[in-house]
Each structure stands twice: as C-alpha cells, then as structure tokens.
Amino acid sequence: MQCRDVSLRHSSKLLLRSSSLCRFWLTLLPGLALVCYFSAYAEDSNQATQATALVAPSPVSESPKQIWDNIEHSFRTLDPPSEWQKKRPSQEVLANWKSNKAQLAAQLADQCRDYYLRFPNVPEAARARESEYNLLEIAVNSGNTSLIARLTSLDSRELSNPSLTATDRFDLMAHMVERNANFHKAESTSAVMDQLEKGSRELLKAFPNNPMSWQFLVTVADQTQDPEKARSLAQEIIASKAAESLKVSARNILRRLYRLGNPLPFQGIAMDGSSIDLHLMKGRVVMFDFWETDCGYCLKELPEIEAAYKKFHRQGFDIISVSFDADKKSLVSFLAKKPMEWPQYFAGPDWQTTHGRVFDVSGVPTLWLVDKRGNLRDLNASEDLDRKIEELLKESSSVLEPTASTPPVLPKL
Secondary structure (H helix, E strand, O other), X not given: OEEOOOOEOOHHHHHOOOOOOOOOOOOOOOOOOOOEHHHHOOOOHHHHOOOOOOOOOOOOOOOHHHHHHHHHHHHHHHOOOHHHHOOOOOHHHHHHHHHHHHHHHHHHHHHHHHHHHHOOOOOHHHHHHHHHHHHHHHHHHOOOHHHHHHHHHHHHHHHOOOOOOHHHHHHHHHHHHHHHHXXXXXXXXXXXXXXXXHHHHHHHHHOOOOOOOOHHHHHHHHHOOOHHHHHHHHHHHHOOOXXXXXXXXXXXXXXXXXXXXXXXXXXXXXXXXXXXXXXHHOOOEEEEEEEOOOOHHHHHHHHHHHHHHHHHHHHOEEEEEEEOOXXXXXXXXXXXXXXXXXXXXXXXXXXXXXXXXXXXXXXXXXXXXXXXXXXEEEOOOOOXXXXXXXXXXXXXXXXXXXXXXXXOOOOOO
C-alpha cells in the first residue's frame, strides 16, 4: 500500500540523482508533493536551525571540479538529522526549520547558477543546471513561492533543449504537470485535481501516442470529489490508448464507484479482541479510516480525525480504522503510545487478498463514509469532513433507501 504523502525522502538525494519523472501515488508514483519526509519529524529549535551553513567561497587555486565537489557536498545540509525520525516536532519548530530550508535551498540554487555561468564548458556544468532546478523546487515547496517564475522559466529552457530525447522531454513535461498542480495544494485537493487535469490534457496533446500520457488522469479519477466525473474519466481511460496498468487502475476505480449507495459488508476482530460488524452499526454514521503507522500524511491527518470523533460521537458517529501495516508489532507499539477510542482493525498481509477485492483502496490515508443504513456514501471524505458528517447525521435512517438498485457481488469477509 502506498502512502499518499509521498515525497522526497531526503533533499540531498534529490540533488544527487538524475532528473526523472516523479509519478503520482496511485498506481503510478507515490505522491503529489515535492516536500521532504521530515515534515513529520523534528526535535527542538536547535536541530531545526542547525543546517544553515553554505559552502564557503572557494580559493582561486581550486579547480572547477573541486569547487563543484564542495558545492555538491553542501547539499547534504538540507537533510534533517536522523534523530528527527524518532520524535515529532512542534509546529513552531517545523515552521522555523522549513523557512530556513527554503532560504538555504534558494542560496544553493544561486551558487549552482553562478557555477555554470562561470564554468559553462566543464562537465559539471550540466549537473549544476540540474541541481539549480531541483533546489528551486525544494525552495518553492518549502514556502518560497517568489521563486516560481524563475523555476518555470527553467522548465521552458529544458523543454527547448535540442539534446533531449523524446522520453526525456515527456518525463520533464510530466514532471511539470505534477509540480504545477501541487502549487495549488494550499487551496484544496479539488484545486490540485483541476490543475492536474488541465496539465494532463496538455500532456496528451503533446504526446498522444505515449501510453503513459494518461497517468495523471487516473489520479484525478481516483481523488476527485465528483463521482460522476470520476466514472467518466475512468471510462475514458479504459477506452483509450493508455498503458494496460493504467486501465487496470481505472477498472478498480469503477468497481469502487459501483459500491456507492450500496451496503458495505465488513466483519472482523479489532486489536483489543472485540468484534466489529458494520451491519450491527446501522443507525449510526461510520467512517472507515484506511491508514498505516509509517505514513507521514496519515499521522498528519490523525488530529482532524480525533477532533471529528470527539465532536460527533455522541450524535451517532463512529470510526473503524483499518491498518495496512505489514508488521502487526508496529501497530501494537503505536497504539500503546497513542491509544484511540475507536476500533482498530489490522488488515496486514491479508490486504492483497480478501480485503483488496472488497475495497480496492489504492493509497493511504483514505477516508470513507457509510450512512445510517449501512450504505457507502463517500469515497474521498477527507476534504470538508465535518460538513459531510453533519449532513449524514441529519438523515433519518428510517426513511433512507439504497441509492443503487443492484448491489455488487462482493466476497464475504
């Protein structure tokens, strides 16, 4: 199972690899954003500001190769200390660290630009151009949006490079589509999906015969808040020249959509030994929280889920968390440190068999809402969660009927 909060695991690793297309989390790449994994970790304000030193100006006697090696070595100052993986930061520490990181990345990008302008004909000049590009992305995604224009101007420069192969040009344009959509992340998921679809259409126009040109439309179909739009896009992908792997994803999306408005079967044993039977929970609104303990975005979303439970539980709202952790010990350890008031179900390795056929969940975190009649009503409940819960709580279970006439045939859990 892939975590939707997938991003650059280490800043320096981004800079020390060759540029390539970062795919979306679906069946494609793991993520929407070019942000660093350490956004979920920090220890104190001293750690948050320790990586601030730039490489010192090089003596004139140093060769271009030595100067570049020093610059490239300084990329590692963008990485968080390893201790940050053990303890989550305060919001203040994280904000300060991110601000410093944006400033540092911008300064390193300037150094790379100065280097290739000073030494345009050395072999390292190409690496300097690539690193400038990656550093600007880090700076922008760390909050320095003033650099967006400079970054997009480099896109134009790279796309017009006559030495690019067709594959290189496709990869670069696909990366631009993903990144430019992610610029709207602060607005809403819907805004990101709108921009992603727009960019996808441009990619299809430029590369109509590339079977991977449809990859981001699969992401839009999976994450859009509009079920009819999702259905239309999935059917379009299935009928297209898209790669077979993308068509498989589109078929999975259609299977999930067919379940909307129908009863959702679920039975199992919770981590505390109690029984879970969704059928017996009729009369209450139930949210399924699909997650993993090592998914940074799942942990980031957890406070909102806890707040919703406290706000609506007495009004008739419940949660069932379904963990995809490969190791049950990870879930046990997490719950020992952070107990939750609602049932926790461990799917684990079984997810690829019975549970996978039932739910077809492709990434975490994923939130589903089930109404008082036990019918699945929402496949992407994260956005505007409180409003959606309130609307379902207002419905009367005595007058609700299934919204789909023929329930799909599902394996029994």
